[in-house]
Amino acid sequence: MNSEGSELDTDFLSRTEGLQGVYPDWRGSNMTQVERHTNCPLAAVDRRLEDAHQQWHQAEATYFDPDAFRRNIQTAIQTLRSVTFVLQNNKRIIPDFDAWYEPWRERLKADGLMSWMVEARNRIEKQGDLEAHSFVRAAIVASYLEEGPEIQVPADLFSAPWTLVKNIPDNLLGEHLRQNGVLEVERKWIENSLPEYELLDAVAIAYGRISQVVDDAHRQMGLEPPATTNMLTGEAFTDGWRNGRLPCMISHRETRTARFRLSDGTPAELERKAVKFDAAEAERVSARYDIDPKNAFGSENNNRAVLQSLFETAKKMFLADRYHDSIVFLLRNGAPIHIMSLRPEDQSQKYLMMRGVADDVVRSGADAVIFISEVWISQADPNKRYLRAALAPDRREALTATLVAKDDGPVQMVAEILRDGNDVALEQTSIVTGHAAFAFAPIYKAWGKEIPQEWLGMFDESSD
Ligand SMILES: [Zn+2]
Numbered sequence: 001m002n003s004e005g006s007e008l009d010t011d012f013l014s015r016t017e018g019l020q021g022v023y024p025d026w027r028g029s030n031m032t033q034v035e036r037h038t039n040c041p042l043a044a045v046d047r048r049l050e051d052a053h054q055q056w057h058q059a060e061a062t063y064f065d066p067d068a069f070r071r072n073i074q075t076a077i078q079t080l081r082s083v084t085f086v087l088q089n090n091k092r093i094i095p096d097f098d099a100w101y102e103p104w105r106e107r108l109k110a111d112g113l114m115s116w117m118v119e120a121r122n123r124i125e126k127q128g129d130l131e132a133h134s135f136v137r138a139a140i141v142a143s144y145l146e147e148g149p150e151i152q153v154p155a156d157l158f159s160a161p162w163t164l165v166k167n168i169p170d171n172l173l174g175e176h177l178r179q180n181g182v183l184e185v186e187r188k189w190i191e192n193s194l195p196e197y198e199l200l201d202a203v204a205i206a207y208g209r210i211s212q213v214v215d216d217a218h219r220q221m222g223l224e225p226p227a228t229t230n231m232l233t234g235e236a237f238t239d240g241w242r243n244g245r246l247p248c249m250i251s252h253r254e255t256r257t258a259r260f261r262l263s264d265g266t267p268a269e270l271e272r273k274a275v276k277f278d279a280a281e282a283e284r285v286s287a288r289y290d291i292d293p294k295n296a297f298g299s300e301n302n303n304r305a306v307l308q309s310l311f312e313t314a315k316k317m318f319l320a321d322r323y324h325d326s327i328v329f330l331l332r333n334g335a336p337i338h339i340m341s342l343r344p345e346d347q348s349q350k351y352l353m354m355r356g357v358a359d360d361v362v363r364s365g366a367d368a369v370i371f372i373s374e375v376w377i378s379q380a381d382p383n384k385r386y387l388r389a390a391l392a393p394d395r396r397e398a399l400t401a402t403l404v405a406k407d408d409g410p411v412q413m414v415a416e417i418l419r420d421g422n423d424v425a426l427e428q429t430s431i432v433t434g435h436a437a438f439a440f441a442p443i444y445k446a447w448g449k450e451i452p453q454e455w456l457g458m459f460d461e462s463s464d
């Protein structure tokens with residue numbers, strides 16, 4: 001099977017029975033905490049940073065209470081600013097402090113957001129409150145790319161988001177939007193002098209930068225930086241793509257966003273369910289699928305080798321169950337760190353779900369993602385840009401596993417599904433590289449990885 005001109009569109013049929021028994025060593029993404037050292041010589045610095053973290057959560061918890069939010073976010077900004085003061089007060093115990101700190105000071109000074117934090121703290125202490133205003137941002141989400149119409153208006157203009165809906169054009173694109181689109185309405189606090197950031201997010205990013213300085217101060221003293229660990233499993237999180245932010249400070253956006261399907265106005269909620277390994281289930285499934293769970297990921301720490309092993313397992317499960325759940329594996333350094341099953345009910349949920357997976361990628365520091373699912377395939381019709389493969393008259397079914405990585409992919413393993421009454425068979429597996437894997441666009445964005453021009457070209461060639 002050739003990917004040239006064919007469009008893959010994941011379709012989600014039903015559930016595979018034995019997921020919980022097949023994939024061992026699940027190391028989930030439960031709540032994390034920062035483990036501060038006891039007897040750390042920099043304990044005063046560590047504590048101050050942790051205070052800022054707690055105050056950030058207080059601001060988050062009072063997001064919809066303007067007075068409380070103002071108090072809490074201002075306190076968090078002041079505390080965060082004081083971390084480097086406390087650090088400088090400890091300069092005697094940090095070897096070569098001046099030579100070590102100077103490059104950091106330069107870096108923070110050159111950073112627009114960090115300069116804003118310094119000014120904001122001065123304003124809070126000397127002049128009074130920040131000028132924060134509440135806005136709503138509304139956008140129509142109807143693809144994996146961020147290309148839908150959007151507006152941002154003061155929060156009291158309550159009906160404004162619906163003008164987006166009223167202005168949907170009466171053409172093929174409009175039809176696609178009305179059928180598969182979601183209206184996303186997000187509440188935001190924005191400060192007058194920092195218009196490009198949502199305020200809570202800005203403070204989370206600033207926390208991350210300061211936390212990196214504190215980590216480095218530990219290293220300068222020959223100490224291990226404080227660890228971010230999963231409380232249940234003890235797994236230590238590497239910093240990955242979080243840039244010093246804690247996993248709990250990523251995507252608080254979810255708590256202040258509401259989404260509605262344009263097709264019927266019902267709320268469009270997300271569901272990404274973690275698959276937890278269950279040893280009892282493992283025994284049952286190894287008999288059912290003729291799989292040894294110990295081998296599900298293969299023996300090599302290599303993304304493409306993991307892709308191959310997972311696809312072999314997926315084929316066995318598919319042939320036994322006659323269907324396969326959609327599952328996502330997050331990997332780091334060639335080894336799986338998180339598994340989720342996805343159960344979107346419709347196309348609009350798929351768009352949202354892949355954005356949610358992208359948040360999980362950032363939180364967990366994953367550098368590769370493997371997505372297994374049944375899909376519909378068809379020849380893409382350049383004249384029908386928004387005709388999804390699921391609806392195409394010549395559609396066929398396939399089982400696929402797709403790998404995208406920070407430095408590789410997309411690589412897709414495809415086995416076409418042949419159905420004959422109740423019997424299923426799989427065609428020989430083919431490997432496709434370099435296809436337009438639009439579903440992964442939000443994950444590319446999380447990695448700061450460009451969407452390949454060829455993909456966009458494939459879009460541009462077709463007309464609305
Ligand atoms: Zn410490």
Ligand SMILES: [Zn+2]
Nearest residue numbers: 057246248249
């Ligand atoms: Zn937290």
